[in-house]
Amino acid sequence: xxxxxxxxxxxxxxxxxxxxxxxxIAGVLLAAALVGGLTTLGIIVALADDTxxxxxxxxxxxxxxxTQWTPLFSVQHFGIWPLVTATVLTSAxxxxxxxxxxxxxxxxxxxxxxxxARSILKPALEVLAGxxxxxxxxxxxxxxxxxxxxxxxxxxxxxxxxxxLVMGVMIVPLVSSLSEDAMSSVPDSLREAxxxxxxxxxxVATRVVFPAATSGIxxxxxxxxxxxxxxxxxxxxxxxxxPTFTLDPTVPVMTMTSYIVQVSLGDTPYGSLSYLTIFxxxxxxxVMTFAMNVISHWVVRRFREVYD
Amino acid sequence: MAAEQPTTAAGRxxxxxxxxxxxxSLGGIFIVLGLASIVLALGMLVYLVLDVVLRGAPWxxxxxxxxxxxxxxxxxxxxxxxxGTGLMMAMTLALALPIGVxxxxxxEEYARESWLKSFIQINISNLAGVPSIIYGLLGLTIFVRQLxxxxxxxxxxxxMALLVLPVIVVATQEALRAVPxxxxxxxxxxxATKSQTIWHHVLPQAVPGILTGNIxxxxxxxGETAPLVTIGALTFVPFTPQSxxxxxxxxxxxxxxxxxxxxxxxxxxxxxGIVVLLAVLLTxxxxxxxxxxxxxxxxxx
Numbered sequence: 001x002x003x004x005x006x007x008x009x010x011x012x013x014x015x016x017x018x019x020x021x022x023x024x025i026a027g028v029l030l031a032a033a034l035v036g037g038l039t040t041l042g043i044i045v046a047l048a049d050d051t052x053x054x055x056x057x058x059x060x061x062x063x064x065x066x067t068q069w070t071p072l073f074s075v076q077h078f079g080i081w082p083l084v085t086a087t088v089l090t091s092a093x094x095x096x097x098x099x100x101x102x103x104x105x106x107x108x109x110x111x112x113x114x115x116x117a118r119s120i121l122k123p124a125l126e127v128l129a130g131x132x133x134x135x136x137x138x139x140x141x142x143x144x145x146x147x148x149x150x151x152x153x154x155x156x157x158x159x160x161x162x163x164x165l166v167m168g169v170m171i172v173p174l175v176s177s178l179s180e181d182a183m184s185s186v187p188d189s190l191r192e193a194x195x196x197x198x199x200x201x202x203x204v205a206t207r208v209v210f211p212a213a214t215s216g217i218x219x220x221x222x223x224x225x226x227x228x229x230x231x232x233x234x235x236x237x238x239x240x241x242x243p244t245f246t247l248d249p250t251v252p253v254m255t256m257t258s259y260i261v262q263v264s265l266g267d268t269p270y271g272s273l274s275y276l277t278i279f280x281x282x283x284x285x286x287v288m289t290f291a292m293n294v295i296s297h298w299v300v301r302r303f304r305e306v307y308d
Numbered sequence: 309m310a311a312e313q314p315t316t317a318a319g320r321x322x323x324x325x326x327x328x329x330x331x332x333s334l335g336g337i338f339i340v341l342g343l344a345s346i347v348l349a350l351g352m353l354v355y356l357v358l359d360v361v362l363r364g365a366p367w368x369x370x371x372x373x374x375x376x377x378x379x380x381x382x383x384x385x386x387x388x389x390x391x392g393t394g395l396m397m398a399m400t401l402a403l404a405l406p407i408g409v410x411x412x413x414x415x416e417e418y419a420r421e422s423w424l425k426s427f428i429q430i431n432i433s434n435l436a437g438v439p440s441i442i443y444g445l446l447g448l449t450i451f452v453r454q455l456x457x458x459x460x461x462x463x464x465x466x467x468m469a470l471l472v473l474p475v476i477v478v479a480t481q482e483a484l485r486a487v488p489x490x491x492x493x494x495x496x497x498x499x500a501t502k503s504q505t506i507w508h509h510v511l512p513q514a515v516p517g518i519l520t521g522n523i524x525x526x527x528x529x530x531g532e533t534a535p536l537v538t539i540g541a542l543t544f545v546p547f548t549p550q551s552x553x554x555x556x557x558x559x560x561x562x563x564x565x566x567x568x569x570x571x572x573x574x575x576x577x578x579x580x581g582i583v584v585l586l587a588v589l590l591t592x593x594x595x596x597x598x599x600x601x602x603x604x605x606x607x608x609x
Binding site: 018021022025026028029030032033034035036037038039040042043046047049050100101104105107108109112113121124125127128130131132133134135136137138139141142143169172173200201202203205223226227229230231232233236237257260261264265270278279282285286289290293294297 | 331332334335338339341342343345346348349350352353355356359360406407408410411413414415418419427428431432433434435437438439440441442443444445446448449450453470473474477501502503527530531532533534537538539540560563564567568575578579582585586589593
């Protein structure tokens with residue numbers, strides 16, 4: 001009938017050109033989405049290839065057990081431990097700063113702060129995360145280390161303490177933001193019930209809200225640790241370039257990331273054994289941080305308290 | 309348990325009394341503690357900025373902005389680094405913006421709940437947690453070596469585009485989700501196709517959110533150093549890039565280079581470079597905040 005009224009506009013005819021165009025657009029969009037999905041795969045392939053070539057020349061047992069890392073010397077040793085202990089040391093120092101500061105700020109912002117103060121202080125804290133890491137590196141080496149040297153005589157100009165402390169300040173917003181989100185999403189009915197039982201504000205915050213948000217808080221701390229493991233510029237600038245197997249925070253050390261930077265800055269020939277080492281170290285770092293990120297997601301999903 | 313409890317009310321009352329002063333004051337103590345932690349963290353930031361400005365200000369002049377790096381601090385400048393940073397940011401966005409926005413449109417508007425959608429979504433959220441230096445190794449293997457782009461500014465921009473892609477995708481997804489579905493329904497009911505609906509009605513509404521996400525992505529790209537060190541950005545560049553295949557340096561790498569030198573004059577130069585870098589970032593983030601507020605105002609109307 002419609003065809004009789006509008007002979008040139010057949011409403012029942014399929015518009016093949018339009019259908020085709022719609023499908024082409026959907027295809028292009030899917031391709032773009034796959035770029036995001038395939039980047040992980042690209043990382044794994046890119047790392048795996050050269051890592052396998054490295055381990056065809058170096059025993060994996062030596063890599064995982066030796067405590068000497070001297071790939072650029074004439075007598076080569078490939079023990080990852082000095083790099084791992086340095087990474088763990090700087091990250092641990094960072095967490096000692098970031099976790100208490102971040103959690104106390106989060107509890108304050110979520111439970112105590114008036115909403116106006118919160119709307120100013122929360123974004124202000126997040127500014128800390130927006131400052132480029134190379135700036136924190138400068139701060140650690142040029143400003144913090146001289147102060148620490150006055151307090152601790154005999155401290156080296158490059159040390160893990162200064163790098164760790166500055167890195168700690170840098171990741172405070174990571175801990176505080178995510179923990180604050182977790183605590184803010186605890187429903188008010190729990191707070192009201194606790195107040196109804198006579199709880200003070202402090203008791204409600206620390207014994208009701210904090211435990212209820214544990215999964216989000218633990219996840220935020222794991223993410224902060226993962227971030228500290230992968231942090232590069234602060235440690236490359238301020239922690240030194242000496243792969244020493246030590247937990248002394250006053251001497252120069254070399255983290256996994258600063259080793260990759262050191263090799264990248266030099267002119268190591270493509271394909272040489274020293275070139276391949278950065279991929280073995282990169283894979284080690286990737287596996288560690290990936291595991292932490294997975295654990296953190298798992299903690300959120302497994303231990304989340306769901307209220308409705 | 310029961311045997312230890314006093315039987316009279318007066319006997320029980322003393323159990324509570326010693327706590328009252330503490331209970332009452334803990335909240336106040338905590339407020340002081342909370343404010344102190346925030347002030348401590350922000351104080352470090354203020355101290356950092358003040359220190360950098362005081363060190364760098366005497367070196368900040370026209371000559372500093374328009375000269376190439378030099379072995380002599382008095383003649384050194386950031387021209388090559390500024391040009392590199394500007395070009396790098398433009399190219400990174402030119403690559404990452406279309407791909408990121410299209411990926412977000414696919415995930416929000418097209419994808420049905422399926423293993424493919426959750427695979428992509430999980431990957432994107434995982435990518436946000438990958439250390440930036442790992443992206444550098446990816447760029448070194450795939451862009452510099454496999455695609456044969458060399459240590460060029462193009463290889464750097466492609467690496468950086470992958471790095472900021474998750475930021476753009478997540479921000480765009482949030483912006484799309486905030487567009488009410490009534491707008492889609494109205495457009496579809498009038499006979500528009502899905503792509504017409506998205507292009508003419510959904511995307512225009514989401515523009516402020518998408519722009520905010522892209523500015524955040526660009527500021528991330530400007531500040532990143534590690535991946536560019538890995539793919540081999542130069543630390544000494546006495547020229548501005550003439551083509552996208554040229555070797556390059558950027559502001560953070562120039563700062564890194566000067567910080568690593570032993571002479572104090574170079575540290576002051578690094579501070580002056582940091583002042584410029586922070587000024588650029590501050591400008592961009594202020595724009596993002598204004599856009600976000602405009603978007604909020606628009607929705608309320």
